[in-house]
Every structure is written in structure tokens, then in C-alpha cells.
Amino acid sequence: MRFRASPERTCMRLPDNRLLISFVCFAVWWIITLMGAQFFDMISREYYSLGFAKFFLPYLSNIGFLSLVIYSWDWRDIGLRLPAEPKRWLLLWFPSLYIVGFAIYAIMYGPASPAELVRLALNLLPMAASEELMFRGVLYRALRSRLNLWPAVWLSALLFGFIHWANVLESGYFGVGLFQVINTLLFGVVLVSIAQRTGSLIPAIIYHWVWNLVTFAALGIDYLPAPPPDPFVPFRWSLIVIGVVGVFIFELPNLIYAVYLLRRTAKEESALTTQADLARHAARQHPWQIKHADW
Template sequence: MRAYRISVALAALAVWAAIYASELWLPIEAIDGGLNGIILRAGAAAAFLLILAGIMGWRDLGLTPPRPWTSLWVFLPPSIPLLVMGWLLVQHGLPEPQILRTLAACMLAVGVSEELMFRGVLFRALRTRLSPWPAVWITSLLFGSVHLSNGLYLGDLAIGVAHVAAATVIGLFLLAATLRTGSILPSMLFHGCWNTLVMAFLVSAPPSEWQTTLEAETSLSLLLLLAPLFLYSLFLLRGVDRPLAAAPGVQTT
């Protein structure tokens, strides 16, 4: 089955998208019920991937603790913008506690599902046939491209393109972190935390200010995050052609 792994992974991507892809950016008046729906869809998509991985015998997805634990230092520099965003959110005003809890659960489910699909199933499949760098770029660009729907849903192509660029770079970092730690689990958590903070800004803003909030968030991402994070990701990926940290059971190719 190794010879067909990329084909199976691409088919899995299509099925995953069919289960998962829907209105991720919901009108504020539908946020509570809408978020519960996203949790179900993201959870179902992740469950599909786990079942498929079990059937196919894919044991190299990184669903194990980091090895060594000290490798988690790779998340320290990118955590600074998270702390800044958290502080700004507190100053701006937090959403209602019930909505915030549901939002955090939703974004964690999204992080788990997307990491499992892209940094897990897709990247490991590409590595069976491609050398590391092509697999890294294809995975990151495909991850970024699925975020074009954010802007298209809002009717603003510029925001969509900006989100593609941001998601591509963030995906590049998450892949580098997964390789360095030998585990996909910390990337799932970081992904969920990042999305929670970004979405909390949107939820806490009145609907009339959504466009302004999105444009501000996009500008902040481009100016303060993308360039440093891109360079940092390349730093982490240095020597990617050599075996990096791998958790027990992770197969290297």
C-alpha cells in the first residue's frame, strides 16, 4: 500500500474537506450554534482520518509525546505574539464566558483536525515519494490555499489572499515544529490557541466592525508575524534533509 499512499492521502483530503469545509466564519448572531456545528464537523473529519490511519497502518503521524520534552522550546518565540494578542484582547474586552468556552473548544477541534490532515496524513504521504523540501512546500501551500475561502465568504478577495499568505507561513512553522519535536500534538494545541485568539477578536467586535477588525488583524499578521515567522521556520527547518527528532514509532523516509 506504500506505493499508493499519496493517492490515498489526496482522496482523504477530498473526503476530509467535504466533511469539514463549511461556513467557518459565521455571522455573529449565529456564533453559538454555529460553533457547536463546527466542533461536530471538525471532530467527524478528524475521526475519519484516525479511522483511515488505523486501517492503512499509518503509525508515523506523530500522535505521541514530544521527544525530548525540551524540544518544546521551538514554540517560545512564536508564543510572544500570542501573549500580546491575549493582552490586547483583555484590553479590548473578552467575549461572554459561555461563548469563549465554546469558541476555545471549537478552535481546538479545528486545530486537531487540520494538523492531523496536513502535518500528519498529507505530509507523511508526500514524504514516501518526495524529498523533504518539496513535501514541506506542497503541504504548506495546500494548507494556505484552503484559507482562501475566508475572504471569498466575506466577499473580499484581498482579505482571502492575505489569509492564504498568513496560513501558509503559519503552516510552515507548524510543520517545522512538528518535525523538531517529533510530535503533532503541540502543534495542535498551538494552532487551537492561535485561532481562538483571532476569532475572539472577531466575536468581541460588533458586526458593523468585522471588516475593520479583519483588515487590522490581517495587517498585524503581515507586518509583525509573517516575515519573522517565515525566517524562524526556515531556521528550524535547516538540515531538514537529515533525520530530525522523531517520537517512538515515527517512520522516517
């Protein structure tokens, strides 16, 4: 039996409880990440000898979990396809300058060998994919179903920065953890702008993955565990303030570019006045979600 999709379905009508479901997914995602890491710490000798980091399998598990959720609720606006127009990849030109800079530094001064880079790349790919699925996919799209653009952008970025606070509890270095929280918060805005303007999660996943790879290589960060330091090492507030300001200045050009991209989206959405306009805008952003053909 053939019939045409209803207008409600073609306009991507979403369940009223989507935001609640997404926050439950976020809680489960975080529990899997933290408890999985603790479990693999317990068997670290055998596990790390294979060249895997403790977050590798937890992040893989989260990818499977989130994929099941997305499929079960038919959330087609997540963007698990390539950008509809190849030219949208060009929007990454400015953020990619950071990648090039870190890559040059890593080649000149980074201690990582080719074998270590391959191991890093394999370990960091599930991290990038899992975090993008959670924050720029499930969570951000759920926030957009209830909030305007800017509240959704900043709330998703705040949550993305917040989860990295766990690194403070794990390492004991308050200052370093604070730098990472601020850096990931600002970086989260950049990733949202990439996902929003390209209409796809794929560019954000790739950018996130390569960013982690070149920064880890440039800074000489090994993704395998080091001996734990004493908890909450003493710190100086003056150094922390200088570091926070430095992180903000470093990320500022990328943040300005992200805000520029998102302002274009905000202007486009503010000009939309009818449901038909919203449907056409959704079709331009995510054309694979609109089913005009019989099914």
C-alpha cells in the same frame, strides 16, 4: 507463536500508493468540511442556539475519518504521541511570543467575555486537531515519502493556504480572504517546523488551537455566523497590496525561525547515506515506531 519483526517493518516501509491515498483523504476531508458547514447553515437557528459554530461537527467528523484512515493503514509516523524528549517543547519558545502578544492585546482591548472565550475554545479545538491531522499528519508525511524536505514543506503549506480561499467565496471579501490565504500559507510552514522538529503532532495542535483562540479574541472575531455581505464587495488594489505586505512582514520573524528549524532537519538528512542511517534517524524522530522487541 513469537517471532521478531522483519527489517522491512522496523524501517517503516510504507505503501507505494500512500500519496494517492492521502490526496483522496484530503478531497474527502474538504468535502466533509464544506458540505457539513452548508448543512448546519440550513438548520442554523436550532444549531447555533446551542453555542456551536457551523464547522464544529464537520471537523469532529473529519477527526474520526482521519483517525480511521491512519489506523487502517498503520501510518505510525503521523506522530500522535507526546514528543519523545520533554526538552523539545522548548522549541516553541519563539512562536509562543506571538501568542503572548495577542493574549495581552485581547486582555486589554478584546471584547470577548469569559463565557465567549470558553465557547470559542470549544469550537476551535476540533478545527485545530482536524487541520493538523490532515496537513501536518496525513498529507505532509505522505509527501515526505516521495519528496525531499523543502518541496514537501511548501506544497503542504500551499494546500493549507488554498483551502482558506473558500472563505472568499463564502464572505465575498476578496481582500480579507487573500490576507488569510497568505497568512495561513506562512503559518503552515511554522506548523510543519513544529511537528517536524518535535517529532509529534501534539505541540502543533496545541499551538494551532491557542493561536486561533487568542487571535480571534484579540480581533473580536465571533465564530458564529454574521449576516452575509454582498458578494465580491469592491476593493482597491493599493489597499490589498499594503495588506499583503503587512501580513508578510508580521509573519516574517516566525517564518525565519521555522526555516531555521527545518534547515537543521535538512542538514541532518543530507548527512545520511545508508539505510541504517535513515532507520536510526527515524528512531530519533519517532522512537515509538521502531519495534525492536518481540511481538
